[in-house]
Amino acid sequence: xxxxxxLAVLLLTxxxxxxxxxxxxxxxxxxxxxxxxxQAERDYELDDDEKFHIDFDKKEAVPxxxxxxxxWVPPPGAPAQAETDRQTCIHNVAVAAQCHEYPTEEQDPPxxxxxxxxxxxxxxxxxxxxxxxxxxxxAIKVTWTKNTLPVTEGVTLTQYYSNKDFTLxxxxxxxxxxxxxxxxxxxxxxxxxxxxxxxxxEPDVQTDSDVGETxxxxxxxxxxxxxxxxxxxxxxxxxxxx
Numbered sequence: 001x002x003x004x005x006x007l008a009v010l011l012l013t014x015x016x017x018x019x020x021x022x023x024x025x026x027x028x029x030x031x032x033x034x035x036x037x038x039q040a041e042r043d044y045e046l047d048d049d050e051k052f053h054i055d056f057d058k059k060e061a062v063p064x065x066x067x068x069x070x071x072w073v074p075p076p077g078a079p080a081q082a083e084t085d086r087q088t089c090i091h092n093v094a095v096a097a098q099c100h101e102y103p104t105e106e107q108d109p110p111x112x113x114x115x116x117x118x119x120x121x122x123x124x125x126x127x128x129x130x131x132x133x134x135x136x137x138x139a140i141k142v143t144w145t146k147n148t149l150p151v152t153e154g155v156t157l158t159q160y161y162s163n164k165d166f167t168l169x170x171x172x173x174x175x176x177x178x179x180x181x182x183x184x185x186x187x188x189x190x191x192x193x194x195x196x197x198x199x200x201x202e203p204d205v206q207t208d209s210d211v212g213e214t215x216x217x218x219x220x221x222x223x224x225x226x227x228x229x230x231x232x233x234x235x236x237x238x239x240x241x242x
Contacts, residue, residue: 033089042082054082107192110135130186
């Protein structure tokens, strides 16, 4: 059965005055679904960042950052309302897809950026972040490897975040401890890509031996330049004496 993604977006713009200047904030409620019922999503966003989303399996609201839960309280009955909207979304997608004779979905390939969260120190736990952006449709697969071997432990994946053009963004996190010689990769599979998109990362940290070698080379270079200067001085002085 063909499936079609439907995004229902409610935009609410809130104006607040700060130091006599008008500041605009955008809150957004996003409902996404497919006709087959998979990958349904309900997000509440503020300025392109998630406040919380609905876990349809647990029927509860999950804050993006737990410490922010006391500031952003989900509306009463949010999980029940999200389930109602999900069913409405599925129904509307089926009707719209049939009316438009199941049009081909637009294909936008993802772009990937891979970086570490905290300052890099060998042997100190850190987090690799794989930022996948500007893709459509929603179906996507993200995997990690360490030294070409698959990694599943310590991996988390966020909800979809929508752009103004209705392409999507997503973050995947990998908890790891950097060591010299290790090579990690974030691999992304998507229908708009001709093949798996693989982005590599490896620690680039200067060790004590590297510092010693650099200092040794610097001292050697300095002494060499000093020798050239002294030699040039005596050569010029000798020529004047002659």
